[in-house]
Amino acid sequence: KTYSVAVIPGDGIGPEVIRESLKVLKTVEEIHGGIRFTYDTFDWNCAYYLKHGRMMPENGLEILKDYDVILFGAVGDPSVPDHISVWELILPIRREFQQYVNLRPIKLLRGLESHLRYKNHEDLDFIVVRENTEGEYSSMGGRMHSNTPHEMAVQNNVITRFGSERILHYAYQLAEQRSKQRLTVATKSNAINHTMTFWDEIVKEVGADYPHIDTELYHIDALAAYFILKPETFDVVVGGNLFGDILTDLGAAMVGGLGLAPSGNINPEKNYPSMFEAIHGSAPDIAGKGIANPIAQIWSVSLMMDHLGHPDLGKLILDGIEEVVAEGEVRTPDLGGNAGTESMGNAIVSKIKEL
Amino acid sequence: KTYSVAVIPGDGIGPEVIRESLKVLKTVEEIHGGIRFTYDTFDWNCAYYLKHGRMMPENGLEILKDYDVILFGAVGDPSVPDHISVWELILPIRREFQQYVNLRPIKLLRGLESHLRYKNHEDLDFIVVRENTEGEYSSMGGRMHSNTPHEMAVQNNVITRFGSERILHYAYQLAEQRSKQRLTVATKSNAINHTMTFWDEIVKEVGADYPHIDTELYHIDALAAYFILKPETFDVVVGGNLFGDILTDLGAAMVGGLGLAPSGNINPEKNYPSMFEAIHGSAPDIAGKGIANPIAQIWSVSLMMDHLGHPDLGKLILDGIEEVVAEGEVRTPDLGGNAGTESMGNAIVSKIKEL
Ligand SMILES: CC(C)[C@H](C(=O)O)[C@@H](O)C(=O)O
Ligand SMILES: CC(C)[C@H](C(=O)O)[C@@H](O)C(=O)O
Numbered sequence: 001k002t003y004s005v006a007v008i009p010g011d012g013i014g015p016e017v018i019r020e021s022l023k024v025l026k027t028v029e030e031i032h033g034g035i036r037f038t039y040d041t042f043d044w045n046c047a048y049y050l051k052h053g054r055m056m057p058e059n060g061l062e063i064l065k066d067y068d069v070i071l072f073g074a075v076g077d078p079s080v081p082d083h084i085s086v087w088e089l090i091l092p093i094r095r096e097f098q099q100y101v102n103l104r105p106i107k108l109l110r111g112l113e114s115h116l117r118y119k120n121h122e123d124l125d126f127i128v129v130r131e132n133t134e135g136e137y138s139s140m141g142g143r144m145h146s147n148t149p150h151e152m153a154v155q156n157n158v159i160t161r162f163g164s165e166r167i168l169h170y171a172y173q174l175a176e177q178r179s180k181q182r183l184t185v186a187t188k189s190n191a192i193n194h195t196m197t198f199w200d201e202i203v204k205e206v207g208a209d210y211p212h213i214d215t216e217l218y219h220i221d222a223l224a225a226y227f228i229l230k231p232e233t234f235d236v237v238v239g240g241n242l243f244g245d246i247l248t249d250l251g252a253a254m255v256g257g258l259g260l261a262p263s264g265n266i267n268p269e270k271n272y273p274s275m276f277e278a279i280h281g282s283a284p285d286i287a288g289k290g291i292a293n294p295i296a297q298i299w300s301v302s303l304m305m306d307h308l309g310h311p312d313l314g315k316l317i318l319d320g321i322e323e324v325v326a327e328g329e330v331r332t333p334d335l336g337g338n339a340g341t342e343s344m345g346n347a348i349v350s351k352i353k354e355l
Numbered sequence: 356k357t358y359s360v361a362v363i364p365g366d367g368i369g370p371e372v373i374r375e376s377l378k379v380l381k382t383v384e385e386i387h388g389g390i391r392f393t394y395d396t397f398d399w400n401c402a403y404y405l406k407h408g409r410m411m412p413e414n415g416l417e418i419l420k421d422y423d424v425i426l427f428g429a430v431g432d433p434s435v436p437d438h439i440s441v442w443e444l445i446l447p448i449r450r451e452f453q454q455y456v457n458l459r460p461i462k463l464l465r466g467l468e469s470h471l472r473y474k475n476h477e478d479l480d481f482i483v484v485r486e487n488t489e490g491e492y493s494s495m496g497g498r499m500h501s502n503t504p505h506e507m508a509v510q511n512n513v514i515t516r517f518g519s520e521r522i523l524h525y526a527y528q529l530a531e532q533r534s535k536q537r538l539t540v541a542t543k544s545n546a547i548n549h550t551m552t553f554w555d556e557i558v559k560e561v562g563a564d565y566p567h568i569d570t571e572l573y574h575i576d577a578l579a580a581y582f583i584l585k586p587e588t589f590d591v592v593v594g595g596n597l598f599g600d601i602l603t604d605l606g607a608a609m610v611g612g613l614g615l616a617p618s619g620n621i622n623p624e625k626n627y628p629s630m631f632e633a634i635h636g637s638a639p640d641i642a643g644k645g646i647a648n649p650i651a652q653i654w655s656v657s658l659m660m661d662h663l664g665h666p667d668l669g670k671l672i673l674d675g676i677e678e679v680v681a682e683g684e685v686r687t688p689d690l691g692g693n694a695g696t697e698s699m700g701n702a703i704v705s706k707i708k709e710l
Binding site (some may be wrong): 023076081082084085086087091136137139141142143148149150151152153154155156157158159160162188189190191192193194195196197198199219220221222224225226227228229242245246248249250252253254257258281 | 387424431436437438440441442491492494496497498503505506507508509510511512513514515516517520543544545546547548549550552553554574575576577579580581582583584594597600601602603605607608612613634
C-alpha cells in the first residue's frame with residue numbers, strides 16, 4: 001500500500017524536526033515491506049508570505065486535498081504577525097478539511113520520572129481530545145469606535161450542536177477503548193452562560209448513549225489544577241478548541257516540555273487528509289542551532305501510523321522513542337542532555353530497527 | 356478608625372472558613388487599638404435561593420453599596436445550577452461595584468517546598484492581576500434553532516479599550532512596586548483574531564508609559580506551560596477574565612492546592628466596596644466535616660488589610676499563616692496533616708498574637 005504525504009516543514013525548527021521524522025518513515029518502509037510513502041514538499045511558510053503576500057497559494061487547499069495525510073512542522077516567524085501566519089495556513093487546513101478532532105496524548109515517558117519528580121510514569125497517561133473547528137477560534141467578530149475612548153472589539157464564541165455532538169461521540173468511543181472507562185469534560189458553564197450551558201446539555205444527551213462510561217464535568221479552572229494535583233485519575237479528556245489548546249500545553253509541560261508533545265488533527269471520516277504536527281511552535285530562539293528535540297514530531301508520525309490503520313507501526317515508533325529516552329544516553333538539551341536534533345533522530349531510528 | 360464589613364458566608368465550606376477569618380479580624384482589633392470592625396452578615400446563598408427564588412434580595416447591591424468591604428465565603432450547591440448561583444451573586448457584585456481588578460498572589464509558603472518538591476519557596480512568588488468585569492464573561496449571546504440539528508449558541512467575548520487600559524495601568528503600576536520590574540501579559544492573538552489583537556495593541560500603547568518595565572507577551576497555552584516550567588521568572592502577570600481565572604487555579608495547584616489561594620476583587624478608586632474571597636468554591640464534598648483549610652480565606656483578609664491601607668497588618672496576618680505552615684505541626688488534610696479548620700484558624704490566631 002502506498003500513502004501520499006504532503007510535507008509542510010514551515011518555519012523555524014519545523015524543517016529540522018521534519019527531517020528526522022522523514023527518516024523514521026523511511027525506516028518504517030524498510031521494516032514493513034508492504035508500505036510505501038510518496039512525498040511532496042511545500043515551502044509554505046513566513047518566507048513564502050514575504051515573497052508572495054500569502055501563506056499558501058490561492059489553490060493551496062485544493063492542492064492538499066487529495067493527499068492521504070499532511071505532515072506539518074511548525075509555523076510562525078517574528079517577521080509576520082502570528083494571526084496572519086496562523087489564520088492563513090494552519091487554521092484553514094484544520095477547518096476546511098474537517099479535522100475536527102485534535103488528538104493529543106499526555107503521556108510521561110519511561111525514564112523521565114525522576115527528571116520530573118514523579119513516582120511512576122504510569123501515573124501520567126491520558127489523552128486530550130480537542131474540538132478543532134469552532135468555539136473561541138471562530139473568526140466572527142470585529143471592532144467599532146476605533147481610535148476613540150469607546151473603542152471595543154467583539155469575538156464570537158460559537159458552539160454548534162453538530163460540532164459538539166461529533167467531538168463528544170469521538171471522545172466517548174475513544175474512552176470505551178481505554179482502561180478506565182472514564183471521560184472528563186472541560187466546561188465553564190458557571191461563568192460562560194450561553195455556550196457552556198449548551199455544551200453541558202449536549203454532554204448529558206450524548207453521554208446517555210454511553211451509560212457504562214463514567215462522565216465527569218469540571219470547570220476549566222479546576223481542571224487545570226487537577227491536571228497537576230491528580231493526573232493519575234484521567235483517561236480521556238475532552239474540551240473545546242481553546243480549553244483543549246491550553247490543557248495540552250499544560251500537559252506537555254507536565255511530561256517534560258513542548259519538545260515531547262505530539263498531535264494529530266484528525267478527520268475521522270477520512271473525507272479529507274488528516275494532519276500530524278508537534279504541538280510546539282517554530283521556536284525562533286533555537287531555530288538553526290540543531291538542538292530542537294524531534295520527539296514531538298516523530299511521535300506525531302506514530303499517531304499518523306495509527307490513523308493510517310497501522311497501530312502496530314505506531315506503537316513501534318513510540319516504543320523506539322521511549323526506549324531511547326529511558327536509556328538516557330542520547331537526550332536533547334530540553335531533557336537535560338547535550339545531543340542535537342540529528343543524533344536524537346538517528347538514535348530513535350536505530351532503536352526502531354533493533355526492536 | 357472603624358470599617359464596616361458586609362459578611363456573606365455563602366454555601367458549603369464558606370461559613371466554616373469565614374468563621375476563622377472573623378477570629379483573625381478580632382485579633383487585629385486587639386493588636387491595633389485604633390482599628391474597629393463592624394459586621395453585618397447576609398445569608399445570601401443557595402438555601403436562600405430555594406426559599407426566595409433569588410440569590411439575594413432585589414435591592415441586594417443597594418444594601419451592600421455603602422460598606423467599606425465585603426468578606427465573601429463561597430457560593431454553589433448541587434441544588435442550584437452554578438450559572439444561576441454565580442450569575443446572581445458573585446458576578447453582579449464584581450461588575451456593578453467596578454471591582455475590575457482581581458488580585459491573586461501565587462506564592463509558595465515557607466515550609467511547603469519539600470511537600471511540593473520545589474527547591475526554594477522564593478522561586479514561586481508572583482501575583483496575577485485578572486481583569487474582572489468583561490471579556491469572556493460577558494453575558495451577551497444566546498441560542499438559535501433550538502431542538503434542531505442546527506442548534507447553536509453564541510457568546511460574545513467583549514474587550515473594551517477602557518476596560519483594558521485600566522487593568523493594564525493597574526498591572527504596570529503594581530509591577531513598578533516589585534523587584535523584577537517585569538510584566539507578563541497573557542494573550543492568544545494568534546488564534547483569537549479580533550479581541551486579542553486589539554488587546555495586544557493596547558498593551559503596546561499602555562506599555563509605552565512604562566518604558567522601564569520589561570513587558571513580555573505570551574500566548575495563554577504557552578504561558579500555562581511556563582507556569583510549570585519557569586515560575587521563577589514571573590513577577591506580575593496580567594490577563595483577561597477567563598485567562599486570569601484559569602492561570603490562578605493552576606497557580607494555586609502549584610503552591611499546594613486551592614486551600615491556599617486568596618483573592619481580592621478590587622475597586623481601586625474606592626467608589627464601591629471591594630470584596631475578598633478565597634479562590635476555591637464551596638466544596639460540597641467536604642462541607643460540614645470541619646476539615647476545610649481556612650488559609651485561603653484568612654489570606655484574603657490579609658489582602659483586605661492591604662486594601663484598607665494597613666499593609667503592616669496585612670503582612671502580620673500573612674506572616675502568621677506562613678509561620679504556622681512552616682512549623683508544620685498544625686496542618687489540614689490537604690497539606691498532609693490531620694488538623695481541622697478550627698485548630699488551623701486558632702493556630703494562626705495564636706501565632707499572630709506572638710509575632
Ligand atoms: C465561581 C466562578 C464564576 C469564579 C470565576 O470563574 O470567576 C471562580 O472560579 C473564581 O475564580 O472566582
Ligand atoms: C498556532 C496556534 C494557533 C495553535 C492553536 O492555538 O491551536 C497552537 O497553539 C496549537 O496548539 O496547535
